Amino acid sequence: MRRTIKVLLASPRGFCAGVDRAIQIVERAIEKYGAPVYVRHEIVHNRHVVDRLRAVGAVFVEELEECPDDRPVVFSAHGVPKSVPAEAVQRQMIYLDATCPLVSKVHVEAERHFAAGREIVLIGHSGHPEVVGTLGQLPAGAVTLIQTVEEAEAFVPRDAGNLAFVTQTTLSLDDTAEMVEALRRRFPEIAAPHKEDICYATTNRQDAVKVLAARCDLLLVVGARNSSNSVRLVEVGLKAGARDAKLIDEAAHIDWSWFQGVETLGLTAGASAPELLVQGVLAALNERYDIEIEEIATRRETVTFKLPRAIAPRGGRVTTLSIAGTDA
Numbered sequence: 001m002r003r004t005i006k007v008l009l010a011s012p013r014g015f016c017a018g019v020d021r022a023i024q025i026v027e028r029a030i031e032k033y034g035a036p037v038y039v040r041h042e043i044v045h046n047r048h049v050v051d052r053l054r055a056v057g058a059v060f061v062e063e064l065e066e067c068p069d070d071r072p073v074v075f076s077a078h079g080v081p082k083s084v085p086a087e088a089v090q091r092q093m094i095y096l097d098a099t100c101p102l103v104s105k106v107h108v109e110a111e112r113h114f115a116a117g118r119e120i121v122l123i124g125h126s127g128h129p130e131v132v133g134t135l136g137q138l139p140a141g142a143v144t145l146i147q148t149v150e151e152a153e154a155f156v157p158r159d160a161g162n163l164a165f166v167t168q169t170t171l172s173l174d175d176t177a178e179m180v181e182a183l184r185r186r187f188p189e190i191a192a193p194h195k196e197d198i199c200y201a202t203t204n205r206q207d208a209v210k211v212l213a214a215r216c217d218l219l220l221v222v223g224a225r226n227s228s229n230s231v232r233l234v235e236v237g238l239k240a241g242a243r244d245a246k247l248i249d250e251a252a253h254i255d256w257s258w259f260q261g262v263e264t265l266g267l268t269a270g271a272s273a274p275e276l277l278v279q280g281v282l283a284a285l286n287e288r289y290d291i292e293i294e295e296i297a298t299r300r301e302t303v304t305f306k307l308p309r310a311i312a313p314r315g316g317r318v319t320t321l322s323i324a325g326t327d328a
Contacts, residue, residue, distance in 0.1 A: 010208040010268035016201030017303040018100030022077035028311040044272040045227035078129035081136020113164035124168030152182035164191035170228040214241035216266035223270030230270025251284035
């Protein structure tokens with residue numbers, strides 16, 4: 001007799017509007033210009049997405065110098081330093097910027113603070129492409145990166161009365177709040193974003209995990225190990241009460257020994273993980289157990305982002321993502 005496992009399926013989960021837009025940009029560029037279309041850095045942090053786009057004509061590179069002058073290039077959803085599009089212009093390349101609009105908002109905020117003469121603190125993870133891109137919007141030394149509460153406590157500004165902070169969009173809301181609290185306590189006049197920098201999709205997926213985590217014996221997060229928002233979902237789940245939490249790229253990476261004693265499983269996916277991978281996990285579970293699925297819907301996302309004019313459909317339509325679950 002097969003064992004029954006309850007599956008709590010988080011909603012929202014998986015693709016956000018920024019990821020959906022970035023993928024569409026690559027697809028439409030290939031349709032318009034033909035293959036190959038070059039993409040600087042992984043368009044989003046998911047091997048399955050990258051492999052599918054590679055199969056239809058995308059060539060992924062790390063630096064612009066690897067791209068020929070006569071083929072289009074797409075900049076990834078994480079954003080790039082200003083020097084990259086400047087080089088593309090100098091080389092007279094066709095380029096399309098797939099930077100998530102919410103990341104672009106952080107770039108604009110940083111530039112606004114810099115123009116106002118403020119010293120800027122960026123809360124984020126060193127080396128992450130989004131952080132590299134944000135740092136690269138301004139001259140070297142204009143932005144100080146802070147990664148921990150301890151660094152926030154130790155930070156010594158040039159002028160404590162003339163500070164501002166911005167954040168990476170894919171961080172844990174709770175961990176970021178601790179760093180922001182430390183900065184605000186030490187520097188009460190520090191300028192904050194007009195609206196929270198942590199993106200709606202990151203927040204919504206973390207909130208959904210918080211709701212189901214306390215009921216889970218095991219939480220599975222579908223996503224890549226280099227996906228910041230996916231890694232954060234594992235951390236959030238453990239903090240919110242899940243007995244155990246694992247990050248998996250796909251169903252094939254499940255270690256079934258994890259399921260010993262598991263009666264209730266939580267399942268979600270990072271913002272760059274396609275839904276077909278979630279369905280693959282459910283199919284694998286169904287082969288071994290009788291599963292009862294309960295969808296935990298906490299928000300409804302109906303976010304829209306415009307595609308670049310060069311590849312937008314006639315009428316200027318936008319890319320739309322609607323997921324069961326209220327907009328942030």
